[in-house]
Amino acid sequence: MKKIAPLLVLLAGILWGTMGIYVRRFDVLSFTTIEIVAVRAIMTTLSMALVLLIYDRRLFRIRIKDVWCFLGTGILSILFFNFCYFKAITLTSLSVAAVLLYTAPAIVMVLSVFLFGERITLVKFFALLATFVGCILVTGVMGNEAKLSIQGVLIGLGAGLGYALYSIFSRYAILRNYHSLTITFYTFLFASVGVIPLADMGKVLKAASGDGVMLGFYVVFACVSTVIPYLLYTLGLNYIENGKASIIASVEPVTATVIGVILFHETLLWNHLLGIVLVLSGIVACSLVNKEKEVEE
Numbered sequence: 001m002k003k004i005a006p007l008l009v010l011l012a013g014i015l016w017g018t019m020g021i022y023v024r025r026f027d028v029l030s031f032t033t034i035e036i037v038a039v040r041a042i043m044t045t046l047s048m049a050l051v052l053l054i055y056d057r058r059l060f061r062i063r064i065k066d067v068w069c070f071l072g073t074g075i076l077s078i079l080f081f082n083f084c085y086f087k088a089i090t091l092t093s094l095s096v097a098a099v100l101l102y103t104a105p106a107i108v109m110v111l112s113v114f115l116f117g118e119r120i121t122l123v124k125f126f127a128l129l130a131t132f133v134g135c136i137l138v139t140g141v142m143g144n145e146a147k148l149s150i151q152g153v154l155i156g157l158g159a160g161l162g163y164a165l166y167s168i169f170s171r172y173a174i175l176r177n178y179h180s181l182t183i184t185f186y187t188f189l190f191a192s193v194g195v196i197p198l199a200d201m202g203k204v205l206k207a208a209s210g211d212g213v214m215l216g217f218y219v220v221f222a223c224v225s226t227v228i229p230y231l232l233y234t235l236g237l238n239y240i241e242n243g244k245a246s247i248i249a250s251v252e253p254v255t256a257t258v259i260g261v262i263l264f265h266e267t268l269l270w271n272h273l274l275g276i277v278l279v280l281s282g283i284v285a286c287s288l289v290n291k292e293k294e295v296e297e
Contacts, residue, residue: 005239006287009248012233015224017255021263022221029207033086038199041078041191043222044230048185051227059182066176072169073183074190081162083198084155091152098253100156102135105250107164109243116171118241123285128243131250131282137275138253167242170234180234184227244286254279 026036052059062070081101088097105128112118166187173183208215237245254276260266 001235002239005236006244006248008232008236009240009245010251010283010287012229012236013249013251014255015229015232016249017252018259019225020256020259022217022225024264025217031203031207032200033089034083034195035199035204037079037082037086038192038195038201038204039218040222040226041188041195042204043218044188044226045185045192047219047222047227048181048188052181052185055181059179060185062178062182062186063176066173066178069169069173069176069178070183070186070190073166073173073187075194077162077166077169078187078191079194081159081165082195084159084162088152088156088159091149091155096152097156097159098139099136100153101159101163102132102250102253103157103160104163105131105243105246107161108167108246111164111168112171112242115168116242118243120243124243124247127247127282127285129282130278130285131247134275134278134280134282135250135253137271138257138279139275140269140271164246167237167246170237171242174234174238180231180238183234184230187230188226247286248283250279251283 023036026039031039085097085101088100092100109118109120109124109128113120170183170187174180208218233245233249240248257266257268257272257276261268
């Protein structure tokens, strides 16, 4: 499993990158961003509950003293980063908000030094630099007149912090010997509890109950963009450092860009191509370093 850990994280990032496909559909139905978060969190919770019931009911068990780990992944990470990210989009622009969100690998790397004793090697630093510059190019910030405000930048950085906190709190849960299924279930259970008061649940439930196809779409959305990638990412964290995992998962905006070109006929410019190359270079560097460590061991 250790040998394929980078691949698990990579697949998680690719699946997260498919989010735009579902968001476009929700946008047609006039769903707000917080309503999309509600659908994602609630359907993921229900799906994971079913998985645990079938696979092993003992995985529902957690210790009261460890609840803070799941409050961290659910409220401080999932709910907080989504709220900040969507707010940043309204205060700046989609591309600026996306770049600020992808300060997460740097935040993860720095926090992991102090919290888990991970080292910032030269390879990790240049991999981080390559992926961040790549994200800037892929999102097209350099080619636009970016709309900036101090409030927007601070909230965007808050999104990056929230995004990073999933890796941090998940690591604490893993160190307490919790299964990746357990971590994913409680993460989205707490996220659901936090998002329900903020969303128009009447609208969400009406859309699902009025159309069987829509309910199926809810399930596919939750499984493909959330359940499977979070399970893969959390499982990968058992065998790979936080900083490396966060860098590898940066394939997400690359995937989103490719999907935009293929499915929505968006234009692929030179800066997008260069950005894709830089992100992939950073990912390959992290993967190779991980394999070298395995050989040494």
